[in-house]
Amino acid sequence: MTTVNPPISGNHRNCSTTLYTIRTHMARFVIMTSKNPSLKLAVIEMKPMLILLFVFLPASCRAIRVNCSQPNQVALLEALKPIFRMSAIRPVTKLTTTTNVSFYFMLYGILGVNEKAQLLTTYLWQHFIWQNELVSWDPVQCGTDMISLPREKFWLPDLIIREFMDQDKAPIVPYLNLHSNGLILDAKPSRVVSSCSLDIYTFPFDTQDCTLTYTSQMSFASDMKVFSLMSDDVLTAKSKSVMTTLGEWELLRITAVKPSDQNESESKELDMLQFHIHIRRRSTLYVVNLLLPSTFLITVDLFSFLLPPQSVDRSAFKVTLILGYTVFLLIMNDLLPITGNTIPIINVFLSLCLALMVASLLETILITNLLLTDKNVSPVPRWIQVLVLHILGRLVGLPWKEATDSESDTKGSSVSAHLGADGDLHEEIRPAAEKKALRELRSLSEDLKILRLQAEEQLSSTQGSKGWIQVGFIIDRLLFGIYLLFLSVSFITIKIMWSKS
Secondary structure (H helix, E strand, O other): OOOOOOOOOHHHOOEOHHHHHHHHHHHHHHHHHHHOHHHHHHHHHHHHHHHHHHHHHHHOOOOEEEOOOOOOHHHHHHHOHHHHOOOOOOOOOOOOOOEEEEEEEEEEEEEEEEOOOOEEEEEEEEEEEEEOOOEEEOHHHHOOOEEEEEHHHOOOOOEEEOOEOOOOOOOOOOEEEEEOOOEEEEEEEEEEEEEOOOOOOOOOOOEEEEEEEEEEOOOOOOOEEEEEOOOHHHHHHHHHHHOOEOOOEEEEEEEEEOOOOOOOOOOOOOOEEEEEEEEEEOOHHHHHHHHHHHHHHHHHHHHHHHOOOOOOOHHHHHHHHHHHHHHHHHHHHHHOOOOOOOOOHHHHHHHHHHHHHHHHHHHHHHHHHHHOOOOOOOOOOHHHHHHHHHHHHHHHOOOOOOOOHHHHHHHHHHHHHHHHHHHHHHHHHOOOOOHHHHHHHHHHHHHHHHHHHHHHHHHHHHHHHHHHHHHHHHHHHHHHHHHHHHHHHHHHHHHHHHHHO
């Protein structure tokens, strides 16, 4: 922390307003004599004396000691008039003297952050202090130690903020305070719209570091230097205590540093001081309006796998869910940041949720096609039986119980035995039955043969359909496990990226 220069004592301020009057009249005399030929010789003879007056007399001048006729502000204002005429020059007794400007600011409010334009809007109350070496007075003689005077009556440091991007629309303070020892205190508000490189990769859990660089526009470091009047902790504490406008941002800290590339020994460079404003976004609004609804919808999509696809139109439910999520993203689009520097993690999260919903819909379409297959479909190929029914079936907990050939043979033998019994019956009753009864029995035998063939075809087609249905159930459970695993890994990865970035 740097303090201001100590004021120059009254013993060294031994000049009066007479110096200003003498130099003015001498300059007028030189101009008049140069136009009059009769006086040119006198001017040439007086040249050495004029040089002494213009050079050595100012060298002995320190400052103007103000003498008040009465101890009131009117008399003090009248005595300060010669000082007002010197507002165009830097208030030092020697040109080699450096004017040290100490200042600090308090951050009253963070008005907004524009991610698209990369702008930070803040409201500051700035305090500047510097020494005017050309004036001093006796507080007892003049009746006051401090007086408020118009700003245009004095020299003001040409300090600017390099990152300034718009017009300052803060109200103008017309006065500043002048103390008896020459110390000037200037306080004014400022609405600063500054450029800031915003990194929204971790939005809405991002923190930003914006810089305000105070520097002179024309004065070199040999003429004017800038210093911070407060430590970083005090500056941060005061700003937090007076902040009234926060919005969605929270002030973390303010730090003042000198640029590392600045050479302090180089007097022909511009002196500057940087203030780093560290702010953090309040994420509650975005968590409640964006993250939680997206998590709820993806959870509903996850539990939709529990619906039986063979009896419930699961695909219609998922299509409705995707449509609702798309409308939700369109409504909440204004809350998302717009910038071309980098893609925020939250955009990846929302796109991932939508992609998982679409993938689950495609999976439902595939499973529905397998479960509602035609009964006349061909049997399951051997390689699918081995890979899906046997290996994957055991892996997901749905083992395949294949119908044995002995069961089919038993059914066929029972029918044949029944038919054989009928044939024996024909043989037994043939001698005793009439011709009409014989014809009916033969017709019945043909019908039974046709029914047997149809039953065998029905059994074979049903067995193939059951195989494909079992393949559908196994794939459905397998894809559900993959979906759940991918969803868990993606969410954990995004959470780690948010926390570490």
